[in-house]
């Protein structure tokens with residue numbers, strides 16, 4: 201059994217009073233809070249190991265390099281990659297998608313080639329492809345979303361043709377919470393030899409993720425959505441792809457030798473990590489992975505499912521409140537609107553009750569458009585959240601209604 205009181209004690213910020221009310225942090229889809237273990241890892245690096253990596257032969261640099269590279273091993277274990285060579289550190293999910301688009305996409309895709317994304321994608325998995333479209337004339341095809349927030353898989357199958365040269369789809373929607381049938385998506389892509397990128401930003405802290413089982417070509421996620429620090433992310437790539445892909449950022453640390461005539465690049469993953477990286481951040485990601493791995497996935501999933509179900513039940517009781525995305529298979533987030541009340545007003549008023557939620561388009565404007573809305577209010581959950589916090593949200597939402605009655 202998860203010891204929630206013990207878990208909550210790892211996150212001292214949860215004791216904070218906001219507007220003289222106990223904080224209910226329900227904005228984990230934006231970023232999760234960080235446990236003491238992660239904060240301490242950052243502090244430890246700067247206090248005890250502060251040094252640059254891969255370059256120095258001195259003691260401190262060796263320690264920092266070891267700690268940094270140890271995280272690569274932890275990521276490998278977490279997502280069951282074949283080798284640490286498949287793990288590229290980036291600054292986040294956005295940077296990971298851009299790297300793939302600018303390296304693989306720019307070099308392998310040509311005018312008329314089709315890329316399949318979905319209507320629920322985050323802007324991070326739309327805009328980079330549009331930039332490539334404007335440059336190279338690729339065509340973006342979009343898998344639509346049903347009214348319940350699930351992907352139209354028949355449309356997915358029918359959109360695939362011999363022109364399809366890449367598939368890039370999110371595992372879990374940051375807005376709807378929908379868990380997409382990623383295995384099925386990858387299976388079809390693999391059957392046809394089409395590379396597939398999985399945006400696992402909203403999956404990685406909520407469910408076990410196995411890149412070998414999925415057999416995806418690429419996977420991207422951010423440390424800050426999995427109890428880790430901001431400014432760090434991961435790009436997983438299959439060996440044959442990473443080896444063949446050119447780097448997109450040149451500079452120190454990504455080379456084997458440089459002369460004015462010729463530069464020889466380092467091997468993957470190092471050729472994609474130019475310049476001094478976020479060393480403390482990567483080390484702290486290691487601490488975040490240790491933290492996640494200290495729990496039983498089954499218990500984490502069961503608890504979050506219970507919380508989501510409870511949130512659905514309670515929110516549905518509020519007259520005029522509409523949940524956006526009611527698909528069965530959900531994780532992490534519940535989006536909703538309230539008749540005639542702008543989500544920003546909802547967010548501002550519940551904040552006065554200490555409840556932190558996100559409002560707006562959640563970097564998914566095309567998804568909003570497909571639901572005929574401009575914004576939602578979203579409560580999103582993490583391992584430390586409780587039913588009491590859901591109650592606090594519900595109470596605050598009733599206050600919103602009173603104000604607008």
Ligand code: PMP
Pocket residue numbers: 229230291292293294295322324325370372373374399401402422563
């Ligand atoms: N994809 C999804 C599904 C996300 O939820 C987010 C963050 N909201 C991103 C991509 C972008 O992540 P980051 O801002 O950390 O690069």
